Amino acid sequence: MDLHKKHGIKLSLSGLIITLGIVYGDIGTSPLYTFKAITGGLSVLKPEYIYGAVSLVIWTLTILTTIKYVTFTLKADNKGEGGIFSLFALIRRRVPKAYLLAIIGGSALLADGIITPAITVTTAVEGLKVVDPVLPVIPIVIGIITVLFMMQQFGTKILGRSFGPIMLGWFLMLAILGGIQVMHHPAIIKSLNPYYGYVLLRDYPGAIILMGAVFLATTGAEALYSDMGHVGAKNIRYSWIFVKVTLILNYMGQGAWVLEHPDTFKSVPSIFYSLMPSWFIIPGIIISTAAAVIASQALISGSFTLISEATSLRFWPRQRLRYPSDIKGQVYVPSINWMLWAFCLFVVIYFKSSTNMEAMYGLAITITMLSTTFLMSMWLRIKKVNPAFILIFMAVFLTIEGTFFVANVTKFVHGGWFSVLMALIFITVMYVWFNGRKIKNSFLMFVKIKPYISLLHDISLDKTIPKYATHLVYITRANNVDEIESKIAYSIVNKQPKRADVYWFLHVDILDEPDTFEYKVTTFDQGKIYKVDLRLGFKVKPKVEIYFRQVIDDMVKNNEVDIISRYQSLRNHDIMGDFKYVFIDRVVNNDHDFTPHQKFVMQIYNMVRVMSIPDWKGLGMDTSNVYVDRIPLNVDLKYSRMMRRCGTEDRTRDAER
Template sequence: MSISHKDLHSKYTLGGLLISLGIIYGDIGTSPLYVMKAIIGDKIITTDLVLGGLSCIFWTLTLQTTLKYVIITLNADNHGEGGIFSLYSLVKKTKIKWLIVPAIIGGSLLLAEGIITPPISVSAAVEGLLIFNPDIPTIPIVIIIIFLLFVIQQFGAKIVSRFFSPIMLVWFSMLGVLGVLQIYKNIFILKAINPYYAYNLLTSDASGHGFLILGAVFLCTTGAESLYSDMGHCGRRNIRISWIFVKSMLLLNYFGQGAFLLLNEGSTLTHLGSSNPNPFYLIMASWFQPIGIVVATLAAIIASQALISGSFTLINEAMRLNFWPKFKVIYPTDVKGQLYIPSINWLLFFGCIGIILHFKESKNMEHAYGLSIILGMMMTTTLLNFYFIMKRVKLYYMVPLIALYFIIESSFLAANITKFYDGGYVTLLVAFCMISVMTIWYFAKKISKSYTKIVNLKDYIKVLLELSDDLAIPKYATHLIYMTNAGKADEIEEKVMYSILRKRPKRADIYWFIHVNILNEPYKTEYRVTEIAEKTIFRIDFNLGFREPTKINLMFKEVITNMVKNGEVDVTSRYESLNKNNIIGDFKFVLSEKYLSNDSDLTFFEKVIMNSYFFIKKLTLSEESAFNLDIGSVRVEKFPMVLHAPENIGLTRIYSKKQEI
């Protein structure tokens, strides 16, 4: 870990604590808008229900969010960064191949969360307007807010993010004050800290309905996975310290809602004299409700912004790790790590609109929310187990811990699985689509790599040098550049040599081979130059972190500039008239675009994967755009991909008899 990463995670500042409020806690911080409402539902308010629900919330936030994520999982940082793909990049060193499965599933489920969080958070906040007029059409208002939220993504969040932290500070302070005012009226509510009340509620009904309350309780910890993903923005220590404040304010508000509900024991939410029976708004004084609605809506927008930005980061990591097709990535500001992916932005937008139009109200969206998130948490737990093994954590510490979370998360899964037909299938369907794309892309790349023939570059040095001096062949370019996936400096794909020597011989003064190596750490920009033949054949290896942009055009120019300064290469044109005037020679990139050859003999699995791969590829970024190359200096050549080509068809020659003349 570099010094900067150590500083990031060991130091804490007032500014860092405030930033963490605006970036980290949006999702989990807006959960009071709907958790208690989901727990009570249309049931009669009873002491056992309220105290049991609050006890479940307290211990869920303590065991699941605080212990698992804030204390334990935040230690699993990859050079300062967190998130399921960062964790996978760490445990990948164990060489256990099937760990790709929980990584892909977990990443897909986190993307599904990015589609459900904006609708449920914004809807729950805006529905506070129904207090004043039950006929207000909230759906158009929610859609407009969501639309504006996605429109501003292209400009970056640098300007508006300055207001995130102060707004979230006001939000959490408001949660705490509202809670304290209600707890003061009924201090008896603090008994809910006793885990007995949680146990009593979960086992109170022989039919299992008490246990199913966990499905609603789980909504209080839905932002924990995002908390881990955003670790690199604020630092571990800032998150841990700020969480003390955040958790305190959340619990005060939950207990305040519980105290209010106990004062109305025997009633139902619909009988509390409000057109929007949400305990969150019912605990407010009538004069404060308009202010509360505005602050809640702003907090919901910030929570949505955090999930959208997190989705961009997640997709960018997936692209770099070859889990996702290449799409255009824009860096709207100079803030490191801030990016914008237009196609994903609008995919998320239409997904959010679909959720809003399908479920209409936040209470209906609650059913779709928990199932995908608990499955994602279980994937993180799986990878975390192998992280412990890799770090040689003592068995007496690791086994009980993993067993504890297996029990907790299995219980949450069992409670949430009952919501499948009530809406849980929607987010799982979204996640399944994501999983399918990632699986197809991963296996297609793996199949392609296994059938790529690699040759020894040393065997071709002599012919390349002779080609470079062969004046009988028209010069193709002064500098000819090929991208290569070959990992070693003395290796090259056979198709590259085929392109240079046989698919119209390409004479050049200098041949360049560029390899991009994606590292398991997030941020690094290094390169190595290997001179294969003096002043004529070079190979450049770029070692880039999986969060670094692949700007080959700019990076290659920087390398050339440094080499010229060091006298390692002469880039001036070899044409006599241009050379006299020190004119730089032309540079030409040649990229190969693969297509599936009709000569391939595929298995059923390979046929499904490869046909799906090439179909998806038509919708994605071109190779030159993916490498950020200047289109004017790029030539793309079609190259057939032949899988399982038959070596011998078995033709039989027929000899004709000689005819007498």
């Protein structure tokens, strides 16, 4: 069976239109600001510069977007899912250290999610200056962005249906506006020849700065891969043909317009809006703003999905997730939503214009692209692709993306610092959270359940111990079906004996595959001790209590367990017994001999922890049935040095007397 039939939207005309609304918002709105950035530093216009610049844009779209992402990267699908975290999930068992690349690339992509809404909406609204040069743009932009983020909590099911048709109209508008200008200056067709781009890079003194502007044309390429799970690879591949043609026509049209207006192109508010006849300015601004909002929506939704996947991969503290609609994969993360909103407003208010924002745009996404290239090379090696091909793949794309990275580094002091700062903040959180959990997990000790069966059975029957619950459910991290953490045994037996009629050990295994939804039950003492392993894909909604209840129902139907209350008065009326869930909170003490690196990580980890909701909330548990048992990490530690008892000889002599 083809993957696109099982995952995403089936290849069809309607699927292609939906893909336009979901995938191409970012790269599709690049014509709003890219050419303005390309011509921004020109003092003297030379036709060769325009031909070369348009050629560089065309071949950047071809090499990076078409060849790297559409042709090759879309093949690296994780059961139909795409994106840098899905790519990492494919290789993490073979290359565990690759988590650093995934963290860096994912963090840079989140930083891009902050910048895109600000620059796209601002650029679109700035078209109003063509109508009224003194019109205040910033308040309008702030209003649009605020409404956009407020809408996230309600989902985009209704509005989402219009995204595809609106973007179809947008791309047709790009093609028509550009095509008309190409007819006025047909010589611009020469820019299809990559030789003009080569000559410009060879002869133009500011070529490296120019490349930073050219890169803006392909900043949304990573979204093609990230959104594969929503629409399917085939819909992306076929729709990209149409999208690429319209983009090239528009870029050529803007180049043609500049060549036709060599004396005025520097003074116009927007080259993009200058392509429009005066009667179409207002409708064009409305369509452009709608496209900018859709592009922003795509990046915001993508950020939610990214955080959801990062949480599943233990890169990010648990967040409260909501699912505002039944659209596949749509998730809403309230804390991230308002964080993005605050940062977007800062960008708009601080940088004030799209021209200033262009300087910070592009640097973060080049980091993501470089990370994806490295991860792709690892995936290709795992797939046993010819090493010569992998070497060529790496050489070509690292050279191109490395050049763009250097070009964008030149923007650092002019605004690029902000995207780097945001990426560093996200990298720090992910690195500390991932490694902090690893440090805590290094103190985990697992024990076999079998030696405790008799003891737990006796505790269950010991009426001198106060009854703790009818069904006592411990959440365990033990992957092996016959093991639990030693701290669970300590909690039940040593800390405070906990008598229950039935003991359950519940293990939740988040898999690299996105949609797995299954369970396994292991019986250790019929009617007394069970272990349940839930195997969930990383995109399955975390509703563990509901899933556990489903397991219980299945077991009751199969006469495997009795869940009726053991209190006789309640049992006479077939009342279901009570369930109590226990989470072990492993407390970090101050007496551990951590290395300096571990001390640093754990100090930051404890600060970052305030961002996280408790594990039981993250797993969708009912608060009234949950107890958190706080147990020090060092309960299981062996003594590294034995103390010598002093005064032994004196006491021996006294005893002899």
